[in-house]
Amino acid sequence: MALPRSFLLGSSPFITPKLHSSSLITKHIPSLSFSLSSTAMASASPAKKVLVPIANGTEPMEAVITVDVLRRAGADVTVASVEKQLRVEACHGVKIIADALVSDCGRSSFDLITLPGGMPGATNLKDCEVLESLVKKQVADGKLYAAICASPAVALGSWGVLKGLKATCYPSFMEQLAASGATAVESRVQLDGKAVTSRGPGTTMEFAVALVEQLCGKEKADEVSGPMVMRANHGDEYIITERNPMKWTSTDSPKILVPIANGTEEMEVIMIIDILRRAKATVVVASVEDKLDTIASRKVKLEADVLLDEAAKSSYDLIVLPGGIGGAQAFAKSETLVNLLKRQRDSNKPYGAICASPALVFEPHGLLKGKKATAFPALCEKLSDQSEIENRVLVDGNLITSRGPGTSMEFALGIVEKFFGREKAIELAKVMVFVRP
Numbered sequence: 001m002a003l004p005r006s007f008l009l010g011s012s013p014f015i016t017p018k019l020h021s022s023s024l025i026t027k028h029i030p031s032l033s034f035s036l037s038s039t040a041m042a043s044a045s046p047a048k049k050v051l052v053p054i055a056n057g058t059e060p061m062e063a064v065i066t067v068d069v070l071r072r073a074g075a076d077v078t079v080a081s082v083e084k085q086l087r088v089e090a091c092h093g094v095k096i097i098a099d100a101l102v103s104d105c106g107r108s109s110f111d112l113i114t115l116p117g118g119m120p121g122a123t124n125l126k127d128c129e130v131l132e133s134l135v136k137k138q139v140a141d142g143k144l145y146a147a148i149c150a151s152p153a154v155a156l157g158s159w160g161v162l163k164g165l166k167a168t169c170y171p172s173f174m175e176q177l178a179a180s181g182a183t184a185v186e187s188r189v190q191l192d193g194k195a196v197t198s199r200g201p202g203t204t205m206e207f208a209v210a211l212v213e214q215l216c217g218k219e220k221a222d223e224v225s226g227p228m229v230m231r232a233n234h235g236d237e238y239i240i241t242e243r244n245p246m247k248w249t250s251t252d253s254p255k256i257l258v259p260i261a262n263g264t265e266e267m268e269v270i271m272i273i274d275i276l277r278r279a280k281a282t283v284v285v286a287s288v289e290d291k292l293d294t295i296a297s298r299k300v301k302l303e304a305d306v307l308l309d310e311a312a313k314s315s316y317d318l319i320v321l322p323g324g325i326g327g328a329q330a331f332a333k334s335e336t337l338v339n340l341l342k343r344q345r346d347s348n349k350p351y352g353a354i355c356a357s358p359a360l361v362f363e364p365h366g367l368l369k370g371k372k373a374t375a376f377p378a379l380c381e382k383l384s385d386q387s388e389i390e391n392r393v394l395v396d397g398n399l400i401t402s403r404g405p406g407t408s409m410e411f412a413l414g415i416v417e418k419f420f421g422r423e424k425a426i427e428l429a430k431v432m433v434f435v436r437p
Contacts, residue, residue, distance in 0.1 A: 026187040048111040048215045050077045051134070053102050055125050059118030060094035061201040062148050064270040064300055066114055068405070069208035071298040072224045073216050075112075079300070080105050082128040087303065091118045092277040094270060097293065097301035106130045112215055113138050115156070117149020117170060117200070126155040135159060139194070144214055146196035148207050153177035156195070165192040170200045171433070188234055188433070201274070202434025205267075205406065206234055229377065229392070230406035235436045240414040242395040243372050243388070248350050248418040253282045254317035256415075259337055260304055261288045263326015266296035267405040268354050272322060275412035278428055279420055286311035288334045297324040312336050319344050320415065323355020323376060323404065332361045341367055345398070350418070352400035354411050359383055362401075373401040409434055 050070050054063050063079070070077050081088050081098035088096045113135055115125055125131060138145045139161045147156045153173035156162050157180030167182040168174075168190045178184040188203045189196065189210045196214065198207035205228070213221035231238065248254075256276055260269055269285075276283050287294055287304035294302050319341055321331055331337055338361075344351045345367055353362055359379035362368045372388040373396065374380070380389040388394055392407045393414045400418070402411035409432075417425035429435040 026185075026189065027191045048073075048075045049109065050075045050215075051080060051105060051108070051110045051113045052077055053080050053082050053113075053115060053125055053128070053131050054088050054090065054096060054098055055082045055121045055128075056089045057118055057124055058088060058090045058096075058116050058121035059149055059201060059274075060090040060092065060096065060270050061274050062116035062118065062204045063090065063096065064266050065204040066116065066148075066208045066211070067300055068265075068267045068298045069205065069212060069224060069228075070112075070215075072228075073212040073220050075212075075215060078105065078108075078110075082124055082131055091121065092274050093283075093305075094273060095303035097303060099301075102128055102130050102134075106134065108134075110134075110138065110143070112144040112146065112211060114146035114196075114211060115148070115151040117147070117151045117154075119150050119154075122150035122154035125151060126158050132159055135161060142194060144194050144196065144211075146198075146207070146211060148198040148204060149173075149200045152182075152197040153180065156180075156197075157182060162195060162197075165195050166190055167192065167195060167197040168199055169197060200433035202409065202429065202432035203234070205230060225406075227378075227404070228406040229404040231410075235434075237435070238392070238410045238413075240393040240395060240410065240417065241388070241391045244397040245395075246397045248317070248398070250317040250419055253280055254419045255282045255314070256284070257311055257314075257316040257319045257340070258283055258285050259288050259308060259311075259319075259321060259331060259334075260285060260294050260296075260302060261327040261330035262295050263324050263328075263330060264294065264296050264302075264322050265324030265327065265355055265405060266298055266300040266302065268324070268408045268411075269296070269302070269322035271408040272320060272354075272412045272415075275409065275428065275432075276415060278431075279416045279424060281416075281419065284311050284314070284316075288330050288337060297326060308334065308336055312340055316340075316344070316349070317419070318350040318352065318415065320351070320400075321353040321357040321361060323353070323357045325356050325360070328356040328360035331357060332364060338365050341365070348398055350398045350400065352402075352411075352415065354402040354408060355404045358401045368399075371399050372396045373399065374403055375401065376404045 080102040086098045152169035153176040163181035286308040355376045358375040359382040
């Protein structure tokens, strides 16, 4: 057996201790910043109402991760389109179907309104008069409001609701944020008063857990964050462990199949699609259902590019499966998908899976025979070989597996590294503010 090779990003090896959500957010009181203490939490509530507006050009990771995490905490989240229709064309060709139109939410009351970023998505949010009125009323009523990436500067800043507050945003918008009257800081997540801001796609999970902490308290934030297998040292190096190294070859733009189904874990699939398309891979999102629209595990509605039967007519440089119990079960029952995966393996071409899918799809169909793999912690007992399950991302020759939502970004970057090299993966990780520059 070849010795393991680790791909390292940052400064120090990563070990997985228990995550404490209080480390995620910087709180500001005039002249003083410190880590939020457990005594400063909002009281728990079973049905906090949250509005997440989306637009054409919204960054899909920032929208979907936030919605997913808040729904895990039991929040009643409305995904609302500022466009004239529910279907939104987010960045990187991701298609999201909203629950409602923002124009129909003008008289509603929310415990939190939180804006994803992305360009021109942030500009489209800013230009929505109904949303502007809702946010200004939220501020006047002393309720929580939040934004990430471009939106703190482009939307909240332009509306004048960050004046005199410490706030952060995507690095290239910091000057615009400061010009709005805010004090621009480089915290990954910043709280000042009722305003919560964050930097970009790579800080979204921290941001979302911090929102849970503010809405529902630290105990709920810890309860939600633990099963996601989040990193503890945000911004630091991560490790991808490799056994039996082999070169993954492709054209300049590797063709990658990403199946989705009802019950697919939306965070995982969105991070995979988004990051691989950022790397200029050709990603085909294929529904294993009988229609393009799917309802993911936390009820986010996603639209595939094609049906799987159509996608199966082509060959791929990689087939990669997101997790989610319902989605993995649908994958395992799809004869078309299983046959595609077996042909991929038999051709010694790359294939991979994350979370529930290694255990519920690959293992029962013999796709892990002779391979080292990992999976979602609670499902690792289903793997016949459990010797390497503690790895967050594990490559064994032409197979790549990973643990869960909190390892999805590392997983996708590992795929980028195998096709495009370490330098490209590091570059993307920095652009997304996943690791520090």
